[in-house]
Amino acid sequence: MFLLFDCNNFFASCEQVFRPDWRRRPLVVLSNNDGCVISRSPEAKQIGIGMGEPYFRCRERLDKARAVVCSANFALYGDLSERIMSILEQYLPDVRQYSIDEAFAEVGDSSGGIDWEHEARALRRRIRRWTGITVSVGMAPTRTLVKLANETAKHRPSCRGFLALTSPAEWEPLLAETPVDDIWGVGRRLAPRLHALGIRTAAGLAAADLERLRRSFGVHGERLALELRGQSCLEDDVNPVRSQIMVSRSLKEGISELPVLRETLCRFVEKAAATLRRHELMARNIFVVLRTSRFEEEAMSYANSVGCPLPSPSDDTRLMTRAAAALLESIYKPGYRYKKIGVILNGLEPVAAVHPTFEHPNIEPDPLMKVLDALRQNGHDIHFANRGSQLPWHRDHVSRLYTTCWDDIPEAH
C-alpha cells in the first residue's frame, strides 16, 4: 500500500502561517514578475480565480474581493516543505518526496496489524500543530489510485482529510464517477484522444483493452489502465541522481542587447553551478535557451536553444560561464526583444563516479569554488563580477523570510 501526503493550497497556506489576519480570506500567490496565479486559498478559488491565470486578468476581481496578493517566496515554502518532510520521515518508512508539497510512503499491506488510518490521522494533526500546514492523506495499492484517493480526501468534507481505497469495491464506484481527464497522467493532449475512443471516465479507462491502449498511447496508456485496476506498475524512482539542473527567468521588460543578456545568463550559470556543487555533482553538457515572448506576433518572435559538451565533466562556474557566453552568442540575433533566458546543465554524475580519461586525468572539484561556496554559506554576498548588478525581473508583494532570515523572524507583541 501507498500513502500519499499532499499539502492543501501549499504556497497560499505558507503565506497564512505567520499572518493569522490573512486566514479565511481570498489570497493568491503569484509567479515571477507577478505574472500568473500559482496558488490560491479556498476563498480565492471560490471567487473564480483560476490556476495559472495571468494576474492582469484577475486583478480587478481580486481588488474587489479585497484579496491578499503575494509574490512567490520560495525560501519560505522550501523551508516549511523541509520541516513537513522531516516529520514524515521521522514516523514513516520509505518516504519519497515527490514535489515541494507531497510525498509517497510505502507501508506494505494492512496485515502488519497497523491501523494506518489512525496513524495517518495522527500525522495530519502533528503536521498541522508543528508547521501550521494542513495536509490530506490518501491510501491505495497503486500510485495512480492513491493520487485519486488523496484528491477525493481533499474535496469531500465527509473524509475529514483521509481516504483509503484498499479494494476494488472501494475504488470502482469512485472511478465510475471520475472524468478520465482528472486521472494523474492524463493531460490536455491525452484527454481528447481518449474521448475520441469513447473513454470518458476513469472506469472506462480501467476497463479498456490493453492491446488497444498500447497501440494508441504506448506503454503510458497501458500502465494507466493497470494502475487503475490496482496493479502497481509505475517504477519506484530508483535513480536518486537528478538528471538536469535548470535556471531560467522571464524578463520583465524584455532585453535586446547582447551584453545585458550575457550578464543575466552569467547570473544563472553561477546559480546552477552552485546547485550542482551542493549536490556534489559534475555536468558533462551545458545548454542555453533564449526566446522572445510566447505571445509575441510571429514576425517579432524568435526562440532557440543550443548546447555543447563541456571540455571535461566539471562543476567550475568559470568554465561554464565561458561555454554559456559562447553558446549565447551563437544563437543571439539582434533586433528582438527577448523575454526569457536560461541555462541547463545535464549529463550529471556524482563527483565520486566521474572517471578520469587520458585527455583529462585530473577531474576534481576546484578549490576556489569550494572557498566561494563556503564564504557564501557563511553569509558573505560574494559573486563573479560578470553577473551585472541590475535584476531584470521584479516582484511587488514579497512576504518576509520568517523562518530562514534573522531579520525577518516573526515578532510577538
Add this chain to the structure above:
DNA sequence: TCTGGGGTCCTAGGACCC
C-alpha cells in the same frame, strides 16, 4: 501593456557497429 519555473519519462529516427 501585462502571461512562471523546474522537472521526468517515452518514442522515433538517425548514426553507427558487427
Add this chain to the structure above:
DNA sequence: TCTGGGGTCCTAGGACCC
C-alpha cells in the same frame, strides 16, 4: 541488376507532472 539482420547510443520532440 540484385543489397540482411540485429544491435547500441544519442537526440529532439512531445507528453506529463507540480
